[in-house]
Amino acid sequence: MQQQFLRLTTLAILALMAAHPVLAADTAPAPAAAADPAASYVTVSEATRSEIVSNIPVSGTLVPREEVLVNAQISGYAIEEINVDIGETVAEGDVLAVINDSTLAAQLAQANSELARANAAVSQARNQIASTSSALSEAQAQLERTEQLKDSGNTTQALLDQSKSAAAAARAAASSAEDGLSIAQAQVAQAQSQRDLADLNLSRTRIKAPVSGVISARNAKIGAIVAASGEPLFRIVRDGEIELEAEVIETALGLIDVGDPVHAAVAGHQADKLDGKVRLISPTVDQTTRLGVIRVSLDTGSMLRAGTFASATVEVDRHDGITVPSSAVVTASDGQTVQVVKDGTVERRDVRAGILTEDGRREIVSGLEAGETVITRAGAFFRNGDKVQIVASSSDTAPASVPSAPKEEAAPLGTPAEGAAQ
Incomplete structure (x- = not known):
């Protein structure tokens, strides 16, 4: 019964729209563009x-x-003081560590003593030269007088020979004194060199920063015996x-x-x-x-x-x-x-x-x-x-509006657009 009623209602509406075409035109949807x-x-x-x-x-x-290595320059002595650690900033010339210097100080004192002894020997050699030079002058003068007397017949050949021997001995003594001075001066130079080396080694017991920078590594330890050929005591990054x-x-x-x-x-x-x-x-x-x-x-x-x-x-x-x-x-x-x-x-x-x-x-x-x-x-x-x-x-800033497409399937970008639904 209900289905028959719906069918009759639909037929009545269609008949009404057929009787009034203007109304049908007004209510129908416009075709898509x-x-x-x-x-x-x-x-x-x-x-x-x-x-x-x-x-x-x-x-x-x-x-x-630039990383600068700081090594010991002497061997066989113990470190007794460390003044810096990793990360600290140091200036050129700062004392980083101190090595025990008692032995080297004694060596310097001995070298100073040897140098003084050598200087004394030089002074003695110079005095000897002065003495032999005076004796040589006297012997030469005596030889000249004897030769004059011999020429005048007032002396004997024996006295002339004696004067010649004395002059030769004086010349030998003077030459020996000169040689003695040369030897003494050489000994002074050697003693001075030994003294300078001892002084240098003593100064090397104070390990100083060769450049300004930051300590990047520290291998030095209190009591460690240093070796000139060993690992660096410190590493410094120059100027950090x-x-x-x-x-x-x-x-x-x-x-x-x-x-x-x-x-x-x-x-x-x-x-x-x-x-x-x-x-x-x-x-x-x-x-x-x-x-x-x-x-x-x-x-x-x-x-x-x-x-x-x-x-x-x-x-x-x-x-x-x-x-x-x-x-x-x-x-x-x-x-x-x-x-x-x-x-x-x-x-x-x-x-x-x-x-x-x-x-x-x-x-x-x-x-x-x-x-x-x-x-x-x-x-x-x-x-x-x-x-x-x-x-x-x-x-x-925002996409342009996209032309309308059927809601159930929008047109993809970069592909031909679909026509409107017929």
Whole structure:
């Protein structure tokens, strides 16, 4: 009974609409607007001119720029005092440690005594020379008088021979005295050398800092016997300066120059980035790893710790250029292209792409001008002359409104739009 009632009601309504066509026209839904079946919805971006920075990523370890080894310069004596420890700052000339000097002090005293004895021998030799010189002068004068007397017949040959013998003996004594002085002077020089060595060794019992800096290692211990050929007693980082030692692949090493700016991130350091410059580039590459080494001096290098890991970027180039989103560049076997949109039509454009920037944009070296619009997604699916409709721009703050499509299946981006429901 209920079904029969519903059927009758429906027939009555249809009859009423047939009797009043104007009413039917007013209540029927309007047909959907027809869409261009050849158009595709696309997301685009504008080619922009901006500053392009080319960076090379590197990583490595913080190391002392210059580490100075402090060794003992004497052997066989015990350390009796240590004045510094690891991490302390020292100035050039500061006493780091003291070695027991009692034996060396005694050696210096003995050397001073030997030097005094040698000086006394020199004085004695000089006195001997003076004495023999006087005797030689007298003997020579006596010989001359005797020879004159012999010539005049007033003396005998025996007295003349005696005078000659006396003069010869005086000359021999004078020569011996001269030799004695030379020997005594040589002994003074030797004693002086021994005294200087003893004094030097005594001074070496005070281990001093050869440079200003920070103590990075201490091997010295109270009571330890030092050896000149042993391990260093201390290590000092000159001026406390720490720098980055980083490895670079050989293909990138040639792009880096001394003085290039560097931005580093150091593990555990409160600053987000530390600025620096390339100080040194290794002239060789490891034949096994194919890596080269660079040294980077960092600002506030004295506040860093050696051995810490750090990553960095080396800025090798900075210039103005045109960029587009990297997704807009299509790379194929025959080269690189972008799809330029002009008046709703696609133009396939050959380009030469450059570097990829940190914000994900690709440099276009040639083939595109600033201000031109390119498809940023699915560009490989379009050909010259294709019709497109822009639905969004990657530079817009909000996407442009998308043409309406049936609610049950929205038209996907980058594909032809479906026509309205018939």
